[in-house]
Amino acid sequence: MRERKAQVWGLLAPTLFLMFAIGVVPVIYILYLSAFKYNVFSRVGMVYTGFNNFRKLVFDADFLKSLRLGLTFVVLCCGIELPLGLLIANLLTLEFRGKGLFRTIMTLPLAMAPITIGSMWVLLMNPDIGPIPFYLRKLGIEYNIGVNPTQAFFTTVLVDIWHWTPFVVLTFMAGLSALPKQPYEAALVDGANRWQVFRYITIPLLKPVILTTLFIRIMDTFRVFDEVWMLTSGGPGTATRYVSIHLVRLVLQSMEYGYSSAMSLFLLYLTIVMCWLLMTFISSSQEAT
């Protein structure tokens, strides 16, 4: 038994070491940096400021705006991707001609790197040569993501939906295929119509899958970067400067290592709280079913 334990720990050791080195150590270092005023180009070096960086966050109008924009982006993307994904997944339970082809094409965006998706949409949306602004102009609609902040914002939402709805569809399809048949048979015997079956059987049974998918998508959309960076770089002005973009600029361009560490920790905290709330909800819903 002892030998087996040693073997288990021996096998786990490399993974644990790696997790510690690339997961725990950086967090400890960030925790340490967050207590300092530290810019690489400062003449005064690192200055201990305690919790001042966290205090500064509350009064930083740029950060608060980027956080608000980031959260709006999360709400919009998740609010559209999940119902749309559920609808498509349900449609894909039906048999129709070309279903296989549709499913293959639909999942293609998932195989592409976000940076490639961004590059592709930059060309599609280019105000000078992009086909989308070109055809919209023919319809009398001026579409220019370099000028119009609303259009830029909704374009980033649209790209995220285009890229990630297939993922939602796939998880829902997996969830739907694993549902028990008995409740459906009982509902048919009782004379329930399709909507009632969907509303009172499918949705409650699928709840854990829906919440898990929502959980993943919230995390992903909150830290969206590549597509937005390629499309708008946070502009025009600050229209799409989501919190992830704001943070990257602060670290890589401003080199504000102390303040950006505090900001990272706050965002980590926010993410953990959101995860915890969702996990609690998932657990309680699982207990209820």
Next chain:
Amino acid sequence: MKKLVGLLVVALLVLGSAAVFAEVANPEWWQKAAEPYKGVVIKGISESTPPSKAMVEVAAPEFEKLTGIKVQFEVTSWDEMYNKSIQDLQTGAGIYDFIYVEQDIIYAYLAQNWLTDLTPFIQNSAITEPNFDVDDFTSFINYFKDEKGNIYAIPFEAFLKSYIYRKDLFEDPEIQAAFKAKYGYDLAVPTTWEQYTDIAKFFTEYGKEKGIELYGHIAQAKTHPCVAYEMCESIWPAWGIYNWGINLEKMRASVENGGTLNSDQAKKALRWYVDMLQYAPPGVRTYTWDETAAVFGAGKVAQGLIYLENLGWLAQDETRSAVIGKIGVALPPTAPGVMDEAKAGKGYIGYYDGGALGIPHSSKNKEAAWLFIQWCARKEWQPEFARLATRVVRKSTFEDPLIKELDAKMGGYFTLLKDYGYLFAGAPALPMHRPLNELYLKWISKAVAGEVSPEEALDNLAKEVDELMQELGY
């Protein structure tokens, strides 16, 4: 059969080596100097620009062939190049043996002691080619020296950001007549911003009237560091606002603290910049430095200020440029008094940009890297390098027949660089220029997007610059 193939291979190798040797003044010296470093792999990084590409595609393979030193040369985007270089320099990881040192970042690198002093290398005859000749470099090399005169990087590119225009359009009699009828004076290269504005307006309207895609202005107005650089390097100096509007003695930007960043003239210039975007192509707010040159090359713009390192392909590459033989270059327009100040050495009219190769303090192959840096700066390759990448860093290069021939194709650019380069200047000595650029970008892009007025943007910017300077200990 095997023997025949072997002989052929040997013959090809000899011929190949001879071709390389023909371009090298002193091949034996290079082979001897590189002998101790044969097989060493040196790694470098640079921005993806025409000069860097020429070094990667032409200089590096020839160097490898002759010396046996392997060169891994990464060319990437401007942002990525800085992210990678600075992380390597800061952590002392020693990933890179040579890096791109842009003129405006040198002050930051020197302040942090991140670069190797090359002066002892230059003085070491075992690793410095006898014809290296430091005195032959143009004055641009002075930007890469510390206060004591020690050299920390060797320039490989230097060029102006100046005025470029479509000679064919400016010389078209029909257009000239239409312009004169509308504005009452002859269409010519503008010397004032008012004339520039008239020309911009004229060509944009002309394009609309004729149903052709032609605009009178171009700018790099994307929410990107480039928009801040355009204001600081090109627009403001030509409006008489120097050194990014910062008083370099007091290290403050606001008017109340001795700076000029929120002065009336600076505000006037920014308002002009924002207003002028109406005369540029619709996508102008998505353009960086790359797109401005590309759009000019596509023949869609009549005039503008662009980085003239692009002239090489604009004037020669038929696969990319629609304006071959149609390009003119000139000094940028200026506000009253600015040209006189520049001539007197009290100001400047635009940006003398460029970069050099330096060796990080943490490099493990400094001598091998030094040999490669010299290889890229060797005299005999400079004219060809200028042909490939429109850059000149040595005085002797200007006298080469190839450069004189190219000068005509490029609208007299090399003559402009040689004769009027002194009117332009590199970035001011601001070691914190990277975080500063982020502040400038934030407020200028807000003004460009219409989130705030140009006046409000500059008042806020000047205030934040002063605060940043204080925080950084200046």
